[in-house]
Amino acid sequence: MNEMIETILNHRSVRSFKDEPLTEEQIKIIISSAQSASTSSYIQAYSIIGVTDKKKKKKLAELAGNQSYVELNGHFFVFCADLYRHEVVGKMTGKDVISSIESTEKFMVALIDTALAAQNAALAAESMGLGICYIGGIRNNLEQVCKILKTPDRVIPLFGLAVGYPNKETTKKPRLPFEHVYHENEYCQDAEIYMKQLESYDQVVSSYYQERTMGKRKDTWTGQIANMLERQSRMYMKDFVQSKKMNLR
Structure with a gap:
Protein backbone atom coordinates (compact mmCIF):
# COMPACT_ATOMS: atom_id res chain seq x y z
CA MET A 1 0.00 0.00 0.00
CA ASN A 2 1.21 3.50 -0.87
CA GLU A 3 -0.33 6.97 -1.19
CA MET A 4 -1.30 6.49 -4.86
CA ILE A 5 -3.05 3.20 -4.18
CA GLU A 6 -4.79 4.71 -1.15
CA THR A 7 -6.00 7.58 -3.35
CA ILE A 8 -7.34 5.13 -5.95
CA LEU A 9 -9.08 2.91 -3.40
CA ASN A 10 -10.54 5.90 -1.58
CA HIS A 11 -12.41 7.22 -4.64
CA ARG A 12 -15.97 8.40 -4.28
CA SER A 13 -18.06 10.79 -6.40
CA VAL A 14 -18.51 14.29 -5.00
CA ARG A 15 -21.64 16.26 -5.89
CA SER A 16 -21.36 19.27 -3.64
CA PHE A 17 -18.41 21.62 -3.88
CA LYS A 18 -17.24 24.74 -2.06
CA ASP A 19 -17.38 28.04 -3.94
CA GLU A 20 -13.63 28.07 -4.49
CA PRO A 21 -12.07 28.00 -7.97
CA LEU A 22 -9.04 25.91 -8.78
CA THR A 23 -5.76 27.75 -9.21
CA GLU A 24 -4.02 27.95 -12.58
CA GLU A 25 -1.32 25.69 -11.17
CA GLN A 26 -3.87 23.04 -10.17
CA ILE A 27 -5.47 23.16 -13.61
CA LYS A 28 -2.11 22.78 -15.34
CA ILE A 29 -1.18 19.83 -13.10
CA ILE A 30 -4.50 18.11 -13.86
CA ILE A 31 -4.14 18.64 -17.63
CA SER A 32 -0.47 17.62 -17.62
CA SER A 33 -1.40 14.47 -15.72
CA ALA A 34 -4.09 13.73 -18.30
CA GLN A 35 -1.54 14.14 -21.08
CA SER A 36 0.79 11.69 -19.37
CA ALA A 37 -1.70 8.85 -19.83
CA SER A 38 -0.94 6.06 -22.26
CA THR A 39 -2.12 6.74 -25.82
CA SER A 40 -2.49 4.26 -28.65
CA SER A 41 0.33 4.62 -31.22
CA TYR A 42 1.05 8.12 -29.86
CA ILE A 43 -2.10 9.35 -31.61
CA GLN A 44 -3.37 11.45 -28.65
CA ALA A 45 -6.92 11.51 -29.98
CA TYR A 46 -8.59 13.74 -27.38
CA SER A 47 -9.00 17.34 -26.32
CA ILE A 48 -10.07 18.87 -23.02
CA ILE A 49 -12.23 21.98 -22.76
CA GLY A 50 -12.23 23.90 -19.48
CA VAL A 51 -15.55 25.69 -19.04
CA THR A 52 -15.32 28.83 -16.91
CA ASP A 53 -18.06 30.96 -18.49
CA LYS A 54 -20.95 30.98 -15.98
CA LYS A 55 -23.67 31.07 -18.63
CA LYS A 56 -22.16 28.10 -20.45
CA LYS A 57 -21.82 26.12 -17.22
CA LYS A 58 -25.42 26.87 -16.30
CA LYS A 59 -26.64 25.72 -19.70
CA LEU A 60 -24.52 22.57 -19.56
CA ALA A 61 -25.94 21.84 -16.10
CA GLU A 62 -29.46 22.07 -17.53
CA LEU A 63 -28.63 19.83 -20.49
CA ALA A 64 -27.04 17.26 -18.16
CA GLY A 65 -30.33 16.84 -16.31
CA ASN A 66 -30.27 19.90 -14.04
CA GLN A 67 -27.23 18.66 -12.14
CA SER A 68 -26.23 21.64 -10.01
CA TYR A 69 -22.66 20.43 -9.51
CA VAL A 70 -22.01 20.90 -13.25
CA GLU A 71 -22.50 24.61 -12.62
CA LEU A 72 -21.20 24.90 -9.06
CA ASN A 73 -17.67 23.55 -8.71
CA GLY A 74 -14.04 24.59 -8.70
CA HIS A 75 -13.58 23.87 -12.40
CA PHE A 76 -15.50 21.99 -15.09
CA PHE A 77 -13.65 20.00 -17.73
CA VAL A 78 -15.20 18.44 -20.82
CA PHE A 79 -13.28 15.52 -22.32
CA CYS A 80 -13.69 15.10 -26.07
CA ALA A 81 -12.75 12.36 -28.50
CA ASP A 82 -10.84 14.33 -31.13
CA LEU A 83 -9.82 13.28 -34.63
CA TYR A 84 -10.10 16.78 -36.10
CA ARG A 85 -6.40 17.48 -35.57
CA HIS A 86 -5.61 14.29 -37.43
CA GLU A 87 -7.55 15.55 -40.43
CA VAL A 88 -5.38 18.67 -40.21
CA VAL A 89 -2.29 16.43 -40.08
CA GLY A 90 -3.40 14.86 -43.35
CA LYS A 91 -3.71 18.27 -44.98
CA MET A 92 -0.33 19.37 -43.64
CA THR A 93 1.45 16.30 -44.97
CA GLY A 94 -0.54 15.76 -48.16
CA LYS A 95 -1.63 12.28 -47.02
CA ASP A 96 -5.07 10.73 -47.48
CA VAL A 97 -6.01 9.94 -43.87
CA ILE A 98 -9.79 10.22 -44.08
CA SER A 99 -10.57 6.51 -44.54
CA SER A 100 -8.49 5.70 -41.47
CA ILE A 101 -9.96 8.55 -39.41
CA GLU A 102 -13.48 7.37 -40.24
CA SER A 103 -12.80 3.74 -39.28
CA THR A 104 -14.44 2.10 -36.28
CA GLU A 105 -10.94 1.28 -35.00
CA LYS A 106 -9.84 4.93 -34.84
CA PHE A 107 -13.15 5.85 -33.21
CA MET A 108 -12.45 3.25 -30.53
CA VAL A 109 -8.89 4.57 -30.15
CA ALA A 110 -10.27 8.07 -29.59
CA LEU A 111 -12.74 6.83 -26.96
CA ILE A 112 -10.06 4.84 -25.13
CA ASP A 113 -7.47 7.63 -25.28
CA THR A 114 -9.99 10.10 -23.88
CA ALA A 115 -11.02 7.80 -21.03
CA LEU A 116 -7.40 7.07 -20.06
CA ALA A 117 -6.56 10.78 -20.04
CA ALA A 118 -9.63 11.58 -17.94
CA GLN A 119 -8.83 8.96 -15.33
CA ASN A 120 -5.31 10.34 -14.97
CA ALA A 121 -6.83 13.80 -14.50
CA ALA A 122 -9.24 12.47 -11.88
CA LEU A 123 -6.46 10.75 -9.93
CA ALA A 124 -4.30 13.88 -10.05
CA ALA A 125 -7.18 15.96 -8.70
CA GLU A 126 -7.96 13.50 -5.91
CA SER A 127 -4.29 13.26 -4.95
CA MET A 128 -4.41 17.03 -4.29
CA GLY A 129 -7.34 16.64 -1.90
CA LEU A 130 -9.94 17.65 -4.48
CA GLY A 131 -13.18 15.83 -5.22
CA ILE A 132 -14.40 14.80 -8.67
CA CYS A 133 -17.56 13.66 -10.39
CA TYR A 134 -17.84 12.34 -13.93
CA ILE A 135 -20.79 13.79 -15.86
CA GLY A 136 -22.16 11.51 -18.56
CA GLY A 137 -25.32 13.61 -18.68
CA ILE A 138 -23.78 15.97 -21.23
CA ARG A 139 -24.53 13.22 -23.77
CA ASN A 140 -28.26 13.85 -23.25
CA ASN A 141 -28.14 16.48 -26.00
CA LEU A 142 -24.77 16.52 -27.73
CA GLU A 143 -25.97 18.73 -30.54
CA GLN A 144 -26.57 21.57 -28.08
CA VAL A 145 -23.37 20.80 -26.15
CA CYS A 146 -21.36 21.04 -29.38
CA LYS A 147 -22.94 24.41 -30.15
CA ILE A 148 -22.08 25.72 -26.69
CA LEU A 149 -18.50 24.50 -26.91
CA LYS A 150 -18.16 25.23 -30.65
CA THR A 151 -16.60 21.86 -31.43
CA PRO A 152 -15.86 21.04 -35.09
CA ASP A 153 -16.63 17.85 -36.99
CA ARG A 154 -14.66 14.81 -35.82
CA VAL A 155 -14.81 16.06 -32.21
CA ILE A 156 -17.34 14.53 -29.81
CA PRO A 157 -17.73 15.62 -26.16
CA LEU A 158 -17.93 12.35 -24.23
CA PHE A 159 -18.31 13.40 -20.59
CA GLY A 160 -17.63 16.17 -18.16
CA LEU A 161 -15.49 16.15 -15.03
CA ALA A 162 -16.55 18.41 -12.18
CA VAL A 163 -13.62 19.13 -9.85
CA GLY A 164 -13.42 21.12 -6.64
CA TYR A 165 -13.14 21.19 -2.88
CA PRO A 166 -15.76 18.87 -1.35
CA ASN A 167 -18.41 20.45 0.84
CA LYS A 168 -18.72 17.28 2.88
CA GLU A 169 -17.37 13.74 3.12
CA THR A 170 -19.28 11.26 0.96
CA THR A 171 -19.51 7.50 1.28
CA LYS A 172 -17.94 4.94 -1.06
CA LYS A 173 -20.24 2.74 -3.11
CA PRO A 174 -19.34 -0.94 -2.85
CA ARG A 175 -18.02 -2.37 -6.12
CA LEU A 176 -18.67 -5.78 -7.63
CA PRO A 177 -16.82 -8.65 -5.93
CA ASP A 219 -32.19 -0.94 -3.81
CA THR A 220 -30.34 -3.97 -5.06
CA TRP A 221 -27.70 -3.55 -7.75
CA THR A 222 -29.36 -5.97 -10.18
CA GLY A 223 -32.74 -4.27 -9.73
CA GLN A 224 -31.27 -0.82 -10.20
CA ILE A 225 -29.33 -1.79 -13.33
CA ALA A 226 -32.20 -3.78 -14.86
CA ASN A 227 -34.56 -0.82 -14.42
CA MET A 228 -32.01 1.49 -15.99
CA LEU A 229 -31.35 -0.80 -18.97
CA GLU A 230 -35.07 -1.39 -19.51
CA ARG A 231 -35.42 2.28 -20.43
CA GLN A 232 -33.75 3.13 -23.73
CA SER A 233 -31.70 6.32 -23.56
CA ARG A 234 -29.66 8.45 -25.96
CA MET A 235 -30.68 6.29 -28.88
CA TYR A 236 -29.74 9.11 -31.25
CA MET A 237 -26.04 8.44 -30.68
CA LYS A 238 -25.21 6.43 -33.82
CA ASP A 239 -26.72 9.05 -36.12
CA PHE A 240 -25.02 11.84 -34.18
CA VAL A 241 -21.60 10.18 -34.35
CA GLN A 242 -21.96 9.76 -38.09
CA SER A 243 -23.12 13.37 -38.48
CA LYS A 244 -19.84 14.46 -36.88
CA LYS A 245 -18.01 12.67 -39.73
CA MET A 246 -17.00 9.69 -37.65
CA ASN A 247 -18.63 7.33 -40.10
CA LEU A 248 -17.47 4.07 -38.48
CA ARG A 249 -16.46 2.25 -41.65
Missing part, protein backbone atom coordinates in the same frame (compact mmCIF):
# COMPACT_ATOMS: atom_id res chain seq x y z
CA PHE A 178 -13.24 -9.28 -7.06
CA GLU A 179 -14.06 -12.81 -8.24
CA HIS A 180 -16.97 -11.54 -10.33
CA VAL A 181 -14.77 -9.10 -12.26
CA TYR A 182 -11.46 -10.94 -12.47
CA HIS A 183 -11.27 -14.00 -14.73
CA GLU A 184 -8.12 -16.08 -14.95
CA ASN A 185 -7.08 -17.47 -18.34
CA GLU A 186 -10.61 -17.56 -19.72
CA TYR A 187 -14.01 -15.96 -19.19
CA CYS A 188 -16.25 -17.75 -16.71
CA GLN A 189 -19.61 -18.31 -18.42
CA ASP A 190 -21.34 -20.28 -15.68
CA ALA A 191 -24.61 -18.37 -15.19
CA GLU A 192 -25.33 -20.08 -11.86
CA ILE A 193 -22.02 -18.89 -10.41
CA TYR A 194 -22.75 -15.41 -11.76
CA MET A 195 -26.19 -15.33 -10.15
CA LYS A 196 -24.86 -16.44 -6.76
CA GLN A 197 -22.17 -13.76 -6.86
CA LEU A 198 -24.73 -11.14 -7.87
CA GLU A 199 -27.15 -12.22 -5.13
CA SER A 200 -24.40 -11.73 -2.54
CA TYR A 201 -23.52 -8.36 -4.06
CA ASP A 202 -27.19 -7.32 -3.98
CA GLN A 203 -27.19 -7.85 -0.21
CA VAL A 204 -24.10 -5.66 0.18
CA VAL A 205 -25.56 -2.89 -1.99
CA SER A 206 -28.94 -3.01 -0.29
CA SER A 207 -27.28 -2.71 3.13
CA TYR A 208 -25.24 0.23 1.85
CA TYR A 209 -28.35 2.11 0.70
CA GLN A 210 -30.30 1.33 3.87
CA GLU A 211 -27.49 2.65 6.05
CA ARG A 212 -26.90 5.71 3.84
CA THR A 213 -30.62 6.66 3.75
CA MET A 214 -31.59 5.44 7.24
CA GLY A 215 -33.85 2.76 5.80
CA LYS A 216 -35.56 4.90 3.14
CA ARG A 217 -33.90 3.09 0.25
CA LYS A 218 -33.23 -0.64 -0.15
Whole structure:
Protein backbone atom coordinates (compact mmCIF):
# COMPACT_ATOMS: atom_id res chain seq x y z
CA MET A 1 0.00 0.00 0.00
CA ASN A 2 1.21 3.50 -0.87
CA GLU A 3 -0.33 6.97 -1.19
CA MET A 4 -1.30 6.49 -4.86
CA ILE A 5 -3.05 3.20 -4.18
CA GLU A 6 -4.79 4.71 -1.15
CA THR A 7 -6.00 7.58 -3.35
CA ILE A 8 -7.34 5.13 -5.95
CA LEU A 9 -9.08 2.91 -3.40
CA ASN A 10 -10.54 5.90 -1.58
CA HIS A 11 -12.41 7.22 -4.64
CA ARG A 12 -15.97 8.40 -4.28
CA SER A 13 -18.06 10.79 -6.40
CA VAL A 14 -18.51 14.29 -5.00
CA ARG A 15 -21.64 16.26 -5.89
CA SER A 16 -21.36 19.27 -3.64
CA PHE A 17 -18.41 21.62 -3.88
CA LYS A 18 -17.24 24.74 -2.06
CA ASP A 19 -17.38 28.04 -3.94
CA GLU A 20 -13.63 28.07 -4.49
CA PRO A 21 -12.07 28.00 -7.97
CA LEU A 22 -9.04 25.91 -8.78
CA THR A 23 -5.76 27.75 -9.21
CA GLU A 24 -4.02 27.95 -12.58
CA GLU A 25 -1.32 25.69 -11.17
CA GLN A 26 -3.87 23.04 -10.17
CA ILE A 27 -5.47 23.16 -13.61
CA LYS A 28 -2.11 22.78 -15.34
CA ILE A 29 -1.18 19.83 -13.10
CA ILE A 30 -4.50 18.11 -13.86
CA ILE A 31 -4.14 18.64 -17.63
CA SER A 32 -0.47 17.62 -17.62
CA SER A 33 -1.40 14.47 -15.72
CA ALA A 34 -4.09 13.73 -18.30
CA GLN A 35 -1.54 14.14 -21.08
CA SER A 36 0.79 11.69 -19.37
CA ALA A 37 -1.70 8.85 -19.83
CA SER A 38 -0.94 6.06 -22.26
CA THR A 39 -2.12 6.74 -25.82
CA SER A 40 -2.49 4.26 -28.65
CA SER A 41 0.33 4.62 -31.22
CA TYR A 42 1.05 8.12 -29.86
CA ILE A 43 -2.10 9.35 -31.61
CA GLN A 44 -3.37 11.45 -28.65
CA ALA A 45 -6.92 11.51 -29.98
CA TYR A 46 -8.59 13.74 -27.38
CA SER A 47 -9.00 17.34 -26.32
CA ILE A 48 -10.07 18.87 -23.02
CA ILE A 49 -12.23 21.98 -22.76
CA GLY A 50 -12.23 23.90 -19.48
CA VAL A 51 -15.55 25.69 -19.04
CA THR A 52 -15.32 28.83 -16.91
CA ASP A 53 -18.06 30.96 -18.49
CA LYS A 54 -20.95 30.98 -15.98
CA LYS A 55 -23.67 31.07 -18.63
CA LYS A 56 -22.16 28.10 -20.45
CA LYS A 57 -21.82 26.12 -17.22
CA LYS A 58 -25.42 26.87 -16.30
CA LYS A 59 -26.64 25.72 -19.70
CA LEU A 60 -24.52 22.57 -19.56
CA ALA A 61 -25.94 21.84 -16.10
CA GLU A 62 -29.46 22.07 -17.53
CA LEU A 63 -28.63 19.83 -20.49
CA ALA A 64 -27.04 17.26 -18.16
CA GLY A 65 -30.33 16.84 -16.31
CA ASN A 66 -30.27 19.90 -14.04
CA GLN A 67 -27.23 18.66 -12.14
CA SER A 68 -26.23 21.64 -10.01
CA TYR A 69 -22.66 20.43 -9.51
CA VAL A 70 -22.01 20.90 -13.25
CA GLU A 71 -22.50 24.61 -12.62
CA LEU A 72 -21.20 24.90 -9.06
CA ASN A 73 -17.67 23.55 -8.71
CA GLY A 74 -14.04 24.59 -8.70
CA HIS A 75 -13.58 23.87 -12.40
CA PHE A 76 -15.50 21.99 -15.09
CA PHE A 77 -13.65 20.00 -17.73
CA VAL A 78 -15.20 18.44 -20.82
CA PHE A 79 -13.28 15.52 -22.32
CA CYS A 80 -13.69 15.10 -26.07
CA ALA A 81 -12.75 12.36 -28.50
CA ASP A 82 -10.84 14.33 -31.13
CA LEU A 83 -9.82 13.28 -34.63
CA TYR A 84 -10.10 16.78 -36.10
CA ARG A 85 -6.40 17.48 -35.57
CA HIS A 86 -5.61 14.29 -37.43
CA GLU A 87 -7.55 15.55 -40.43
CA VAL A 88 -5.38 18.67 -40.21
CA VAL A 89 -2.29 16.43 -40.08
CA GLY A 90 -3.40 14.86 -43.35
CA LYS A 91 -3.71 18.27 -44.98
CA MET A 92 -0.33 19.37 -43.64
CA THR A 93 1.45 16.30 -44.97
CA GLY A 94 -0.54 15.76 -48.16
CA LYS A 95 -1.63 12.28 -47.02
CA ASP A 96 -5.07 10.73 -47.48
CA VAL A 97 -6.01 9.94 -43.87
CA ILE A 98 -9.79 10.22 -44.08
CA SER A 99 -10.57 6.51 -44.54
CA SER A 100 -8.49 5.70 -41.47
CA ILE A 101 -9.96 8.55 -39.41
CA GLU A 102 -13.48 7.37 -40.24
CA SER A 103 -12.80 3.74 -39.28
CA THR A 104 -14.44 2.10 -36.28
CA GLU A 105 -10.94 1.28 -35.00
CA LYS A 106 -9.84 4.93 -34.84
CA PHE A 107 -13.15 5.85 -33.21
CA MET A 108 -12.45 3.25 -30.53
CA VAL A 109 -8.89 4.57 -30.15
CA ALA A 110 -10.27 8.07 -29.59
CA LEU A 111 -12.74 6.83 -26.96
CA ILE A 112 -10.06 4.84 -25.13
CA ASP A 113 -7.47 7.63 -25.28
CA THR A 114 -9.99 10.10 -23.88
CA ALA A 115 -11.02 7.80 -21.03
CA LEU A 116 -7.40 7.07 -20.06
CA ALA A 117 -6.56 10.78 -20.04
CA ALA A 118 -9.63 11.58 -17.94
CA GLN A 119 -8.83 8.96 -15.33
CA ASN A 120 -5.31 10.34 -14.97
CA ALA A 121 -6.83 13.80 -14.50
CA ALA A 122 -9.24 12.47 -11.88
CA LEU A 123 -6.46 10.75 -9.93
CA ALA A 124 -4.30 13.88 -10.05
CA ALA A 125 -7.18 15.96 -8.70
CA GLU A 126 -7.96 13.50 -5.91
CA SER A 127 -4.29 13.26 -4.95
CA MET A 128 -4.41 17.03 -4.29
CA GLY A 129 -7.34 16.64 -1.90
CA LEU A 130 -9.94 17.65 -4.48
CA GLY A 131 -13.18 15.83 -5.22
CA ILE A 132 -14.40 14.80 -8.67
CA CYS A 133 -17.56 13.66 -10.39
CA TYR A 134 -17.84 12.34 -13.93
CA ILE A 135 -20.79 13.79 -15.86
CA GLY A 136 -22.16 11.51 -18.56
CA GLY A 137 -25.32 13.61 -18.68
CA ILE A 138 -23.78 15.97 -21.23
CA ARG A 139 -24.53 13.22 -23.77
CA ASN A 140 -28.26 13.85 -23.25
CA ASN A 141 -28.14 16.48 -26.00
CA LEU A 142 -24.77 16.52 -27.73
CA GLU A 143 -25.97 18.73 -30.54
CA GLN A 144 -26.57 21.57 -28.08
CA VAL A 145 -23.37 20.80 -26.15
CA CYS A 146 -21.36 21.04 -29.38
CA LYS A 147 -22.94 24.41 -30.15
CA ILE A 148 -22.08 25.72 -26.69
CA LEU A 149 -18.50 24.50 -26.91
CA LYS A 150 -18.16 25.23 -30.65
CA THR A 151 -16.60 21.86 -31.43
CA PRO A 152 -15.86 21.04 -35.09
CA ASP A 153 -16.63 17.85 -36.99
CA ARG A 154 -14.66 14.81 -35.82
CA VAL A 155 -14.81 16.06 -32.21
CA ILE A 156 -17.34 14.53 -29.81
CA PRO A 157 -17.73 15.62 -26.16
CA LEU A 158 -17.93 12.35 -24.23
CA PHE A 159 -18.31 13.40 -20.59
CA GLY A 160 -17.63 16.17 -18.16
CA LEU A 161 -15.49 16.15 -15.03
CA ALA A 162 -16.55 18.41 -12.18
CA VAL A 163 -13.62 19.13 -9.85
CA GLY A 164 -13.42 21.12 -6.64
CA TYR A 165 -13.14 21.19 -2.88
CA PRO A 166 -15.76 18.87 -1.35
CA ASN A 167 -18.41 20.45 0.84
CA LYS A 168 -18.72 17.28 2.88
CA GLU A 169 -17.37 13.74 3.12
CA THR A 170 -19.28 11.26 0.96
CA THR A 171 -19.51 7.50 1.28
CA LYS A 172 -17.94 4.94 -1.06
CA LYS A 173 -20.24 2.74 -3.11
CA PRO A 174 -19.34 -0.94 -2.85
CA ARG A 175 -18.02 -2.37 -6.12
CA LEU A 176 -18.67 -5.78 -7.63
CA PRO A 177 -16.82 -8.65 -5.93
CA PHE A 178 -13.24 -9.28 -7.06
CA GLU A 179 -14.06 -12.81 -8.24
CA HIS A 180 -16.97 -11.54 -10.33
CA VAL A 181 -14.77 -9.10 -12.26
CA TYR A 182 -11.46 -10.94 -12.47
CA HIS A 183 -11.27 -14.00 -14.73
CA GLU A 184 -8.12 -16.08 -14.95
CA ASN A 185 -7.08 -17.47 -18.34
CA GLU A 186 -10.61 -17.56 -19.72
CA TYR A 187 -14.01 -15.96 -19.19
CA CYS A 188 -16.25 -17.75 -16.71
CA GLN A 189 -19.61 -18.31 -18.42
CA ASP A 190 -21.34 -20.28 -15.68
CA ALA A 191 -24.61 -18.37 -15.19
CA GLU A 192 -25.33 -20.08 -11.86
CA ILE A 193 -22.02 -18.89 -10.41
CA TYR A 194 -22.75 -15.41 -11.76
CA MET A 195 -26.19 -15.33 -10.15
CA LYS A 196 -24.86 -16.44 -6.76
CA GLN A 197 -22.17 -13.76 -6.86
CA LEU A 198 -24.73 -11.14 -7.87
CA GLU A 199 -27.15 -12.22 -5.13
CA SER A 200 -24.40 -11.73 -2.54
CA TYR A 201 -23.52 -8.36 -4.06
CA ASP A 202 -27.19 -7.32 -3.98
CA GLN A 203 -27.19 -7.85 -0.21
CA VAL A 204 -24.10 -5.66 0.18
CA VAL A 205 -25.56 -2.89 -1.99
CA SER A 206 -28.94 -3.01 -0.29
CA SER A 207 -27.28 -2.71 3.13
CA TYR A 208 -25.24 0.23 1.85
CA TYR A 209 -28.35 2.11 0.70
CA GLN A 210 -30.30 1.33 3.87
CA GLU A 211 -27.49 2.65 6.05
CA ARG A 212 -26.90 5.71 3.84
CA THR A 213 -30.62 6.66 3.75
CA MET A 214 -31.59 5.44 7.24
CA GLY A 215 -33.85 2.76 5.80
CA LYS A 216 -35.56 4.90 3.14
CA ARG A 217 -33.90 3.09 0.25
CA LYS A 218 -33.23 -0.64 -0.15
CA ASP A 219 -32.19 -0.94 -3.81
CA THR A 220 -30.34 -3.97 -5.06
CA TRP A 221 -27.70 -3.55 -7.75
CA THR A 222 -29.36 -5.97 -10.18
CA GLY A 223 -32.74 -4.27 -9.73
CA GLN A 224 -31.27 -0.82 -10.20
CA ILE A 225 -29.33 -1.79 -13.33
CA ALA A 226 -32.20 -3.78 -14.86
CA ASN A 227 -34.56 -0.82 -14.42
CA MET A 228 -32.01 1.49 -15.99
CA LEU A 229 -31.35 -0.80 -18.97
CA GLU A 230 -35.07 -1.39 -19.51
CA ARG A 231 -35.42 2.28 -20.43
CA GLN A 232 -33.75 3.13 -23.73
CA SER A 233 -31.70 6.32 -23.56
CA ARG A 234 -29.66 8.45 -25.96
CA MET A 235 -30.68 6.29 -28.88
CA TYR A 236 -29.74 9.11 -31.25
CA MET A 237 -26.04 8.44 -30.68
CA LYS A 238 -25.21 6.43 -33.82
CA ASP A 239 -26.72 9.05 -36.12
CA PHE A 240 -25.02 11.84 -34.18
CA VAL A 241 -21.60 10.18 -34.35
CA GLN A 242 -21.96 9.76 -38.09
CA SER A 243 -23.12 13.37 -38.48
CA LYS A 244 -19.84 14.46 -36.88
CA LYS A 245 -18.01 12.67 -39.73
CA MET A 246 -17.00 9.69 -37.65
CA ASN A 247 -18.63 7.33 -40.10
CA LEU A 248 -17.47 4.07 -38.48
CA ARG A 249 -16.46 2.25 -41.65
